[in-house]
Amino acid sequence: MSVFGSPLRRSAALSVVMTAVVAIVFFFPIYFMLVSAFKSEPEIISQRFSFLPLDFQGLGQFQRAAEIAPLGTYLFNSSLVAAINVGVTLLFSALAGYGFAKFTFPGRTALFLFVISTMMIPTQILVVPLFVEIKLLGWVNSYQGLIVPGMMNAFGVFMMRQYVYDIPDEIIEAARADGAGEIRIFFFIVLPLLTPALASLAIIIFMELGKFPLALGCGDA
Known part of the structure; x- marks a missing residue:
């Protein structure tokens, strides 16, 4: 068991890391969509990317969308x-x-x-x-x-x-x-x-x- 234990643990750790990477890649568009919903329009079309809204809009964007x-x-x-x-x-x-x-x-x-x-x-x-x-x-x-x-x-x-x-x-x-x-x-x-x-x-x-x-x-x- 001691001979094969370490390679098995490395293989399991590698599988976890690869799964986490794939999950992050697939989840990122959803995260970007949710964060963009609370950003201002200039910040959305800006070439500068931010993981969190710099100008938090709250629910104002949703209210304007419902009005339009x-x-x-x-x-x-x-x-x-x-x-x-x-x-x-x-x-x-x-x-x-x-x-x-x-x-x-x-x-x-x-x-x-x-x-x-x-x-x-x-x-x-x-x-x-x-x-x-x-x-x-x-x-x-x-x-x-x-x-x-x-x-x-x-x-x-x-x-x-x-x-x-x-x-x-x-x-x-x-x-x-x-x-x-x-x-x-x-x-x-x-x-x-x-x-x-x-x-x-x-x-x-x-x-x-x-x-x-x-x-x-x-x-x-």
């Missing part, structure tokens, strides 16, 4: 759009995944391939056509213009289909034998079993909302 822009409205709109978009997308993805995984109908494979093929289309290509469509529908500067284009997610359908495949058919058949309808089976048997997958998908969708062209519902052309 309706931050409360922005926060409410973002929260509302994100909540509805994530919730509806989870429901539709679970329904479609359940249908593709547990039901047999003509053209199922071709339709599923068509759905997942849309994942290969870059979002940038869809911005202009979607905006034109939203403008023709009169949804510019409206909640439906922000929510409806992102209500269906091909990746969500694919992910839910793979998870539903792992649900034993015997559970569903037993529920049908007991007289449960398809809607009851989905909401009371399939959906609870998909809770871990739905939680993961919700996080993914929420993070992807920033990349989706939400600006389609704002402005005019």
Whole structure:
């Protein structure tokens, strides 16, 4: 133990130091943003860097920001759009995944391939056509213009289909034998079993909302 103890301690110390360095590098932009929030504007744009505000502004900067822009409205709109978009997308993805995984109908494979093929289309290509469509529908500067284009997610359908495949058919058949309808089976048997997958998908969708062209519902052309 005495032979290998010292190298092990040096290796552990080196790992701690490297981890601390990486943590500092990643934390510095956050620290800079927080400190800059309490600096005056000339100090922010100055080439001289300071770790602490030389002219501490207190909460004045936040008050001026609230006067310039309706931050409360922005926060409410973002929260509302994100909540509805994530919730509806989870429901539709679970329904479609359940249908593709547990039901047999003509053209199922071709339709599923068509759905997942849309994942290969870059979002940038869809911005202009979607905006034109939203403008023709009169949804510019409206909640439906922000929510409806992102209500269906091909990746969500694919992910839910793979998870539903792992649900034993015997559970569903037993529920049908007991007289449960398809809607009851989905909401009371399939959906609870998909809770871990739905939680993961919700996080993914929420993070992807920033990349989706939400600006389609704002402005005019």
